[in-house]
Amino acid sequence: EVQLVQSGGGLIQPGGSLRLSCAASGFTVSTNYMSWVRQAPGKGLEWVSVIYTAGDTSFADSVKGRFTVSRDNSKNTLFLQMNSLRAEDTAVYYCARIQDTFNYFDYWGQGTLVTVSS
Amino acid sequence: SYELTQPLSVSVALGQTARITCGGNNIGSQNVHWYQQKPGQAPVMVIYRDNNRPSRIPERFSGSNSGNTATLTINRAQAGDEADYYCQVWDSSAVFGGGTKLTVL
Numbered sequence: 001e002v003q004l005v006q007s008g009g010g011l012i013q014p015g016g017s018l019r020l021s022c023a024a025s026g027f028t029v030s031t032n033y034m035s036w037v038r039q040a041p042g043k044g045l046e047w048v049s050v051i052y053t054a055g056d057t058s059f060a061d062s063v064k065g066r067f068t069v070s071r072d073n074s075k076n077t078l079f080l081q082m083n084s085l086r087a088e089d090t091a092v093y094y095c096a097r098i099q100d101t102f103n104y105f106d107y108w109g110q111g112t113l114v115t116v117s118s
Numbered sequence: 119s120y121e122l123t124q125p126l127s128v129s130v131a132l133g134q135t136a137r138i139t140c141g142g143n144n145i146g147s148q149n150v151h152w153y154q155q156k157p158g159q160a161p162v163m164v165i166y167r168d169n170n171r172p173s174r175i176p177e178r179f180s181g182s183n184s185g186n187t188a189t190l191t192i193n194r195a196q197a198g199d200e201a202d203y204y205c206q207v208w209d210s211s212a213v214f215g216g217g218t219k220l221t222v223l
Contacts, residue, residue: 035212045153045161045204047212058211094160102167103208104151108160 002026002107004095009112016085016116022078022095022109030073033098035105036080038091046091049080050098063089085116122205122215129221136192138218140205143186148207150188152181155202155217164203165190195222 008020020036036048049059051069059067068081078095092113096105123141130136140150150168153161165171165181168188178193192199200222205215 037212037214044202044217045155045206045214047214050211060211099166102149102151103212104149104163104166104206105153105161105212106163106166106172108162111160 002097004097004107004109006093006095006109006112009093009114011115011117012085013118014086014116017081017083018085018114020080020082020093020095020112020114022080024076024078024097027097029071029076029078033100033103034069034071034078035096035098036069036093037096037105037108038089038093039111040088040091043091048093051078053100082114085114087116090114090116120207120209120213122207122213124203124205124215124218126216127219127221129223130192130195131223132197133194136195136199136220136222138190138192138203138220140188140190140215141186142188142207145186145188145207146184148183148209150181150183151206152190153204153206154199155204156200161204192220195220197222 003025005023035050049069066084070079092111094111095109097107099106152165154164155161168183169181180191202217204217
């Protein structure tokens with residue numbers, strides 16, 4: 001059974017850093033495209049980033065230069081490193097697997113709340 | 119960048135048919151995917167590649183896509199279908215519509 005279990009959210013001050021984790025089971029993270037999607041309180045879904053099987057990454061303009069994505073193949077885990085956090089980064093962050101033929105999100109993590117506030 | 123437009127809200131009477139639209143420039147040439155999100159839960163895909171339904175999704179859910187509009191259709195709407203629905207395409211990155219709140223009356 002495919003599962004994505006997230007951890008690492010919380011309250012952080014503006015300018016701070018936080019790392020989110022997404023532990024996968026039932027499939028191999030490194031052989032799949034993986035994404036992060038966020039949802040600000042009361043708002044819609046916003047794509048944040050993707051990491052491809054070759055390890056190359058892409059980011060939304062809103063987070064480019066501040067966020068990085070990586071994976072630990074030995075732990076089958078995806079990470080989102082968030083630096084220079086701003087109030088507008090406050091959101092529930094979801095990791096998701098991408099079905100890479102037609103580029104849709106077929107499995108999602110449960111989400112983790114990141115609150116950026118002083 | 120590519121934009122997707124959805125109505126903020128759609129209402130449907132219990133047992134009737136709900137249609138949620140997703141507008142985009144020549145969206146008919148794109149693969150459109152639909153997600154259902156209930157309060158406090160992660161999104162769940164209900165339609166992929168315009169009109170394909172995962173096995174766990176009821177047959178009441180269907181999709182179409184042509185011209186500048188993709189449509190999610192929910193037949194015989196039930197109270198449990200109340201949720202936010204999002205369309206999505208891939209245009210060098212994932213693009214989501216703004217979401218539509220479905221209310222079942």
